[in-house]
Amino acid sequence: MRTIHDIxxxxxxxxxxxxxxxxxxxxxxxxxxxxxxxxxxxxxPALPIVAVGDTVLGGQVLAEAQGVMSVxxxxxxxxxxxxxxxRPIAHASGLADQCIVIQTDGEDHWLAFEGVTSWRxxxxxxxxERIREAGIAGLGGAGFPTAVKLSPGPTRPIExxxxxxxxxxxxxxxxxxxxxxxxxxxxxxAHILAHILSADSILIGIEDNKPDAIARVQAAISRAGVDxxxxxxxxxxxxxxxxxxxxxxxxxxxxxxxxxxxIGIVCVNPGTAVATQQAIVDGKPLTxxxxxxxxxxxxxxxxxxxxxxxxxxxxxxxxxxxxxxxQRIIHGGPMMxxxxxxxxxxxxxxxxCLLAPTAxxxxxxxxxxxxxxxxxxxxACPASLLPQQLYWYARAKDQEQLAEHRLxxxxxxxxxxxxxxxxxxxVQYYRAAKGxxxxxxxxxxxxxxxxxxFEARQARLxxxxxxxxxxxxxxxxxxxxxxxxxxxxxxxxxxERAKARKAEQEANP
Amino acid sequence: xxxxxxxxxxxxGQGQVSSVMRDVLIATLPGxxxxxxxxxxxxxxxIVFGGLIAVATEYAITALRGRDPRVAISDLSILVTSTLxxxxxxxxxxxxxxxxxxxxxxxxxxxxxxxxxxxPFNPAMVGYVVLLISFPVQMSxxxxxxxxxxxxxxxxxxxxxxxxGTIDAVTAATPLDLxxxxxxxxxxxxxxxxxxxxxxxxxGWFEVNLAFLRWRPLAVVSPDLYLACAHRYARCPRxxxxxxx
Numbered sequence: 001m002r003t004i005h006d007i008x009x010x011x012x013x014x015x016x017x018x019x020x021x022x023x024x025x026x027x028x029x030x031x032x033x034x035x036x037x038x039x040x041x042x043x044x045p046a047l048p049i050v051a052v053g054d055t056v057l058g059g060q061v062l063a064e065a066q067g068v069m070s071v072x073x074x075x076x077x078x079x080x081x082x083x084x085x086x087r088p089i090a091h092a093s094g095l096a097d098q099c100i101v102i103q104t105d106g107e108d109h110w111l112a113f114e115g116v117t118s119w120r121x122x123x124x125x126x127x128x129e130r131i132r133e134a135g136i137a138g139l140g141g142a143g144f145p146t147a148v149k150l151s152p153g154p155t156r157p158i159e160x161x162x163x164x165x166x167x168x169x170x171x172x173x174x175x176x177x178x179x180x181x182x183x184x185x186x187x188x189x190a191h192i193l194a195h196i197l198s199a200d201s202i203l204i205g206i207e208d209n210k211p212d213a214i215a216r217v218q219a220a221i222s223r224a225g226v227d228x229x230x231x232x233x234x235x236x237x238x239x240x241x242x243x244x245x246x247x248x249x250x251x252x253x254x255x256x257x258x259x260x261x262x263i264g265i266v267c268v269n270p271g272t273a274v275a276t277q278q279a280i281v282d283g284k285p286l287t288x289x290x291x292x293x294x295x296x297x298x299x300x301x302x303x304x305x306x307x308x309x310x311x312x313x314x315x316x317x318x319x320x321x322x323x324x325x326x327q328r329i330i331h332g333g334p335m336m337x338x339x340x341x342x343x344x345x346x347x348x349x350x351x352x353c354l355l356a357p358t359a360x361x362x363x364x365x366x367x368x369x370x371x372x373x374x375x376x377x378x379x380a381c382p383a384s385l386l387p388q389q390l391y392w393y394a395r396a397k398d399q400e401q402l403a404e405h406r407l408x409x410x411x412x413x414x415x416x417x418x419x420x421x422x423x424x425x426x427v428q429y430y431r432a433a434k435g436x437x438x439x440x441x442x443x444x445x446x447x448x449x450x451x452x453x454f455e456a457r458q459a460r461l462x463x464x465x466x467x468x469x470x471x472x473x474x475x476x477x478x479x480x481x482x483x484x485x486x487x488x489x490x491x492x493x494x495x496e497r498a499k500a501r502k503a504e505q506e507a508n509p
Numbered sequence: 510x511x512x513x514x515x516x517x518x519x520x521x522g523q524g525q526v527s528s529v530m531r532d533v534l535i536a537t538l539p540g541x542x543x544x545x546x547x548x549x550x551x552x553x554x555x556i557v558f559g560g561l562i563a564v565a566t567e568y569a570i571t572a573l574r575g576r577d578p579r580v581a582i583s584d585l586s587i588l589v590t591s592t593l594x595x596x597x598x599x600x601x602x603x604x605x606x607x608x609x610x611x612x613x614x615x616x617x618x619x620x621x622x623x624x625x626x627x628x629p630f631n632p633a634m635v636g637y638v639v640l641l642i643s644f645p646v647q648m649s650x651x652x653x654x655x656x657x658x659x660x661x662x663x664x665x666x667x668x669x670x671x672x673x674g675t676i677d678a679v680t681a682a683t684p685l686d687l688x689x690x691x692x693x694x695x696x697x698x699x700x701x702x703x704x705x706x707x708x709x710x711x712x713g714w715f716e717v718n719l720a721f722l723r724w725r726p727l728a729v730v731s732p733d734l735y736l737a738c739a740h741r742y743a744r745c746p747r748x749x750x751x752x753x754x
C-alpha cells in the first residue's frame with residue numbers, strides 16, 4: 001500500500017459533481033458549422049493546408065504543426081471549408097484567433113485509419129511521431145503538446161508514468177466520466193505512454209470522491225492483467241495540480257521552476273492517455289473530447305462527447321440553457337475557469353467543462369474590503385506561499401519582493417481568494433503582477449538588445465576610424481620613406497609645382 | 510442574454526470579516542468569565558461602556574471620512590478593539606479612563622492610519638499604552654478578588670465607575686504588600702498560611718500579578734493565551750518558587 005502524503009493548505013468547496021451525472025456519456029450533435037482554431041494547444045499555431053472551398057473528410061489534416069512546440073488540427077467531421085479567418089475563441093483574453101471554418105454536410109464521412117496493435121514492438125520515436133501527427137495536446141487544461149512531454153531527453157530518465165485522475169475542481173466530471181466509460185482504453189493508453197518513456201511503473205491516482213471511476217479502472221486493470229498501481233487519496237482542492245498530486249502520491253516535491261521529469265515523473269491527464277490509445281491502436285486523430293455541461297442555469301446538465309470546434313452556444317442549447325438577463329458562462333471550473341466573452345467561440349482540446357451557474361448558485365463577490373491580515377490565505381495556499389505578502393507587494397508593484405516570495409510558484413488555484421473574509425480578488429492581483437513582471441522582463445531584454453546593438457555600432461565605428469587612421473599613417477610613412485630614399489619631399493615638390501604654375505599664369509595672362 | 514465577465518475564482522467561501530471578528534469576540538469569553546468570577550461585574554461594565562463609546566466614535570469618524578459608517582460598524586472590528594482594551598483595564602476603572610482609552614484606541618490606533626486593515630499597531634494596545642503612561646495610579650488600582658473582599662454588586666459598580674471616590678472598600682492588601690511587609694516567615698509558609706495567597710481569592714491575585722510580572726509581552730500578542738498561561742502558572746507552586754515570587 002502506498003503512503004499517501006498530505007499537501008499544505010487546500011480547501012473543501014461544495015463539489016456539486018452529481019449535477020452533471022458522471023458516468024452517463026452522450027454524443028453531442030454535429031453542429032452545422034465547426035470553427036477550428038489553429039492554436040488549441042500551448043505553443044506555435046498550426047499552419048492551415050486547406051483552402052476555402054475544399055471539401056474535407058473527418059480526420060483529415062486541416063493545419064500542420066509548425067516546429068516542435070506545435071500539433072496539427074484535424075477535421076472532426078466531413079464538410080466544406082467555408083472560411084479561414086479570425087474568429088472569437090474561448091480564451092481568457094477575449095481575443096480572436098485564426099480559425100478554419102467548416103460547413104458540415106451531415107454525412108460524417110471519415111478517412112480510413114490504420115492502427116498499430118503491436119505497439120510494444122515499435123520504436124518509441126515512431127510512436128511519438130504518431131502521437132504528434134494525431135494532434136494530441138494535454139487534455140487536462142494546459143494543452144501542452146504530448147509529444148514534447150514524451151521526449152524529456154536523456155538527462156531525465158523517467159521512472160513513473162502518473163495518470164492524474166484527480167479532477168479536484170468542483171462541478172467538472174469529464175475525467176470521471178471518461179474513466180468510467182473508457183477504462184480499458186485508459187489502461188492501454190497508459191501502457192503505451194509508459195512504453196514510450198521506458199517508465200518502470202504506472203500509477204493512476206484518483207480522488208476518493210469518484211468510487212465508480214475507481215471501481216471501473218480497477219476492473220480494467222485486472223482484465224488487462226497488467227502491473228498498474230491504482231492509488232486513491234482524500235478529496236481536497238487543489239490536489240489535482242500536477243505538483244500537488246506528485247507530492248501526495250510520492251512525498252517528493254517538484255523543484256521550484258522545474259518540471260516533474262526532473263524527479264523522474266511524467267504526469268498526464270486520463271483523457272490524454274485515452275487519446276494516445278486511440279491514436280496508436282486505432283490510428284485515429286484527436287477530433288472529439290468529453291465536455292461537462294453543468295450549472296443550474298442548464299435544464300439538462302450532462303457529459304457529452306463533442307466535436308472540437310463546436311460553438312459553445314450549440315452545446316449550451318443542447319443542455320437547454322434557460323436564462324434571460326445577465327449570465328456568466330465559465331470555460332472550465334468555478335475555481336480556475338474563465339468567463340467566456342463570446343458564445344460563438346468554439347470548444348477546443350482544452351475545454352473540459354462549460355459551467356452556466358445561476359446568480360444564487362455562484363453569487364458575485366461582495367466589494368473587496370481591506371486586508372485584516374487574518375492569515376487564512378496562507379493556511380489555504382497549496383504551494384506554501386504567503387498570499388498576504390504577495391498581495392501587498394503586488395499592490396506596491398515591488399517586483400523584487402514578489403520574486404523573493406516566489407510569485408511564479410503560484411498556480412492560481414484560487415484557494416486564497418476563496419477563503420479571504422475580505423473578498424479580495426487575490427488571484428487577479430497575482431495574474432496582473434505576473435503580467436507586469438513578464439512585461440518588464442521583455443522591456444529589459446529589448447533595452448539590453450538595443451544597448452548591445454549600440455555598443456556594437458560604436459565598436460564598429462571606432463574600428464573603422466582606427467583603420468582609416470592606420471591607413472593614413474601608413475601612407476604618410478610611405479611618403480616620408482620615399483622622400484628619404486629619393487632625397488626629395490613630395491609635399492615640397494607639389495608646392496613647387498603649384499608655384500611654378502601660378503607664376504606661369506601670371507606671366508601669360 | 511448578456512455575458513458577465515469576471516475573473517476566477519468564481520466560487521467564494523462563506524467567510525466574512527465580521528465572522529472572523531465574531532470568532533475573536535467569542536474567544537474572549539472564557540477570559541471575561543474568569544475576570545468576572547474573581548472581580549465581579551466591573552469587567553463586564555468596562556466592556557459594555559467601552560463598546561458603546563467605541564461604536565459611537567467609529568460611527569462619527571467614518572461618517573466624517575466619507576465612508577459608509579454602517580459598513581464600518583457591521584464588520585465588528587471596533588467591538589474587538591474595545592473589548593480587548595476593556596479586558597486589560599482594571600475592573601471598576603473610572604469612566605473617564607475608559608473613555609480616554611477607547612478614544613485613543615479608535616482615533617490614534619486605528620482611524621488616523623486609514624481604518625480597518627491599515628493600522629500598524631494593535632489599536633487596543635495603543636490605547637492601553639497611552640493609559641498606562643498617562644494614568645499609572647488608576648491603571649494599577651486593581652480591586653481585591655472575591656474571597657479577600659466583598660465583590661461589589663451592580664449598583665455599587667455603577668456608582669464606583671461613574672462617581673469615582675464615593676466607594677473605597679474594594680481595595681485590600683495585595684500579595685506584593687504581604688511579601689514586602691513580611692519579616693519572619695519563609696515563602697513556603699506564607700504560601701500555605703496567608704489568606705491573600707491561598708484559596709479562591711489568592712489564586713485570583715496570583716493570576717493578575719503574575720500576568721503583569723511575567724507575561725506582559727504575551728498579552729500584546731494574545732490576551733487570551735496570556736490569561737490562560739497566568740492561570741496555569743498560578744496553580745503551580747513549583748513554578749512560583751522557581752521564579753522567586
